Amino acid sequence: MNIGEISYTNIIPLYFYLDRERLKGNGVTITEAVPSRINRLMEEKKVDIGGISSFSFGKNAAHYNLIPDMSVSAFGKVNSIFLFSKFPLEELGGKKIALTSSSETSVALLKIIMQKFYRIEPSFQVEQPHFEKMMEQFDACLLIGDDAISSKRKNRHYHVYDLGEIWYKETGLPMIFAVMAYRKELEKENRGLLAYVAQSMTESKERCLRENFAPLVERVVIEHGGTVSFWESYFTGLNYGFDGEHEKGLSLYFQLAKECGLLQTIPSILKFSYK
Numbered sequence: 001m002n003i004g005e006i007s008y009t010n011i012i013p014l015y016f017y018l019d020r021e022r023l024k025g026n027g028v029t030i031t032e033a034v035p036s037r038i039n040r041l042m043e044e045k046k047v048d049i050g051g052i053s054s055f056s057f058g059k060n061a062a063h064y065n066l067i068p069d070m071s072v073s074a075f076g077k078v079n080s081i082f083l084f085s086k087f088p089l090e091e092l093g094g095k096k097i098a099l100t101s102s103s104e105t106s107v108a109l110l111k112i113i114m115q116k117f118y119r120i121e122p123s124f125q126v127e128q129p130h131f132e133k134m135m136e137q138f139d140a141c142l143l144i145g146d147d148a149i150s151s152k153r154k155n156r157h158y159h160v161y162d163l164g165e166i167w168y169k170e171t172g173l174p175m176i177f178a179v180m181a182y183r184k185e186l187e188k189e190n191r192g193l194l195a196y197v198a199q200s201m202t203e204s205k206e207r208c209l210r211e212n213f214a215p216l217v218e219r220v221v222i223e224h225g226g227t228v229s230f231w232e233s234y235f236t237g238l239n240y241g242f243d244g245e246h247e248k249g250l251s252l253y254f255q256l257a258k259e260c261g262l263l264q265t266i267p268s269i270l271k272f273s274y275k
Contacts, residue, residue: 001186001193003030004038004050008145009220009231010080011051011072011178013208013240014201016216023200026193034102034145035178042183049182049197053105057181058254061267064181066242067198068271070205072178073239073246078164080234081106081177082148084131085140085159093120095139100129103144105177109163110142112256117170131155146224149234153226173249174239205240212236 003023005015020030031038031047039056041047042064051072057064081103085092092114099107107126114120127134127141131151134141135158142163143151152160167175180201186194208216213235220231239246247269257263 001026001028001048001190001197002041002046003028003197004041004047004052005030005032006035006038006051006145006178007032008035008080009149009224009234010078010145010238012216012220013205013213013235014051014070014072014180015204017204017207018200023197026196028193028197036102036104039104042181045183048186049194050180051178052181053103054176054179054250054253055104055108055257055262057179058257058263058267061269063184065184065187066269066271067180067182067201069242070180070201071176071240071242071246073174073176073241073249074164074168074237075174075239076165076168077162077237078175078177079162079237080146080148081109081142081144081163082152083110083140083142083161083163084135084151084155085161086135087139088159089161090118090120092118092122092140095122096137097122097124098127098134098138098141099124100141100143100147101126102129102147103142106142106144106163108257108260108262109167109175109253111262112253112260113163113166113170115260116256117166149224149226171249171252173252174246176242176246176250176253179242179250208235209240 035053038050039052129147164175217231254266
């Protein structure tokens with residue numbers, strides 16, 4: 001079994017306390033990469049279970065199920081998915097926007113926001129995430145994860161929009177950026193190990209919450225810089241559950257993505273029962 005691990009700080013609580021040596025002893029490998037690569041490896045059956053973008057789940061829901069009560073979501077500001085713009089957002093119609101190549105969910109979310117909420121039509125182009133180069137060549141750029149966080153620290157000149165905040169303001173529902181999904185055939189091929197991995201991720205998340213993320217924040221400050229207070233605020237501002245409100249938010253996201261021509265169908269949201 002190969003686990004996909006998104007190489008961004010926002011999803012660390014789901015992996016932080018995994019017993020990696022025990023997993024290795026059970027023949028489990030872990031592949032770390034940006035969201036778009038984990039998405040692709042899942043589609044190619046090179047990753048069996050992992051944190052993937054909600055949009056990727058929507059495209060592949062016929063082949064995937066979800067581990068229950070697990071996501072990377074926000075009821076408002078997400079603080080790591082930003083549109084940087086030389087113009088107010090409502091003036092971006094006809095302007096050029098660079099989209100990070102690291103994301104699918106946030107790219108689709110920005111297109112939904114522009115088309116459904118602001119009724120404007122910019123032009124979009126996917127680029128490697130590089131704040132300075134993007135803003136030299138484009139009117140605005142979308143960055144996610146640690147790229148977005150570090151760019152916001154450096155930004156002094158541009159309008160900055162948090163896509164989680166816009167979504168929540170317009171819908172009153174959480175935005176689900178990533179889910180923990182697995183390929184359906186695992187339920188027959190390796191159900192016991194799937195159940196162990198799912199339970200381990202749940203326990204990691206719950207322990208991080210009990211500790212108010214303190215040990216996690218200590219490590220992140222060392223590895224990524226920033227202050228303890230920033231990272232404490234960042235992690236406590238995110239939501240890692242998946243209940244009825246999350247399902248409503250994700251279903252609405254899929255519905256609007258279909259209306260915008262980004263998805264062909266509205267997928268069913270099915271979860272694994274491993275207890």
